[in-house]
Amino acid sequence: MNIRQNELRLTVELRQVTDAVECVFHSLLLHRTLGRFQYNDEKTFSIGSIGIQEVNCEQIDMTYVRVNSTELAMCVDEDIRQFKYEVEEATCSGSIPRRTPTVGSPTDSAVPLLSAQIGLQFYTKSKKPSSVIGTAVSWFGSATGAMGCEEGTSWEEWKLILDVFRVESIDELQKMRQRVADDIGEKVLDICEHINHNHYTPKMPTRSEIPEVFETRFSDCQPYLFKICRQAVPKMELKQTFTQAALSRWKDILAS
Numbered sequence: 001m002n003i004r005q006n007e008l009r010l011t012v013e014l015r016q017v018t019d020a021v022e023c024v025f026h027s028l029l030l031h032r033t034l035g036r037f038q039y040n041d042e043k044t045f046s047i048g049s050i051g052i053q054e055v056n057c058e059q060i061d062m063t064y065v066r067v068n069s070t071e072l073a074m075c076v077d078e079d080i081r082q083f084k085y086e087v088e089e090a091t092c093s094g095s096i097p098r099r100t101p102t103v104g105s106p107t108d109s110a111v112p113l114l115s116a117q118i119g120l121q122f123y124t125k126s127k128k129p130s131s132v133i134g135t136a137v138s139w140f141g142s143a144t145g146a147m148g149c150e151e152g153t154s155w156e157e158w159k160l161i162l163d164v165f166r167v168e169s170i171d172e173l174q175k176m177r178q179r180v181a182d183d184i185g186e187k188v189l190d191i192c193e194h195i196n197h198n199h200y201t202p203k204m205p206t207r208s209e210i211p212e213v214f215e216t217r218f219s220d221c222q223p224y225l226f227k228i229c230r231q232a233v234p235k236m237e238l239k240q241t242f243t244q245a246a247l248s249r250w251k252d253i254l255a256s
Contacts, residue, residue: 019057026066033223062181079228086232101163110165125212
């Protein structure tokens, strides 16, 4: 079957970027993380339990639940902090071409800044054919952190598009705190409804195969192998000049 690809879109204020991404990604990882495997032999095993933790957002009026693993949280949050930095850098630089939001303004005076993308990619390292190995092209080929084809094969991808605005007044920021909370709540419910289908996940590995399917570096949990792919400024297609188009056409004629 093909890669399972999912797209989520949120309108946020610049200060809400970190909270929004953390909430969505940790909600996804809660469904894609198991306890540590304990193998009795090559094929029989037991799975430990994982704890859960409730987290209060700083810039959004909501809480979310994540895996209670400091190691996993630090790993994920580091990429998200870097993404927030790249978004802020892009909004401050007049020399970086950026894609502006195509959605309507969330408040009366919100200023559109840019449309950014960040993705969560689940993959296996196994090169063997499998019923879950996809043939579709990955969304994240040009994104920072995206997995190369030599590293493995993606089986599920979640792309989060953020339409980022800036508001100045306290009243408008308060409206955004509640509005974004409602939007994320709906997205998390959609995730819960669609993510838990067994035929979308790789089969349980043998002891020797476990590093090909699960992340083993954390001491208290084992998520499926994943990568975070950042694209604060999505690449935009550049139009050819008349001279470039003429040269391209001339090369085609000579090659024919």
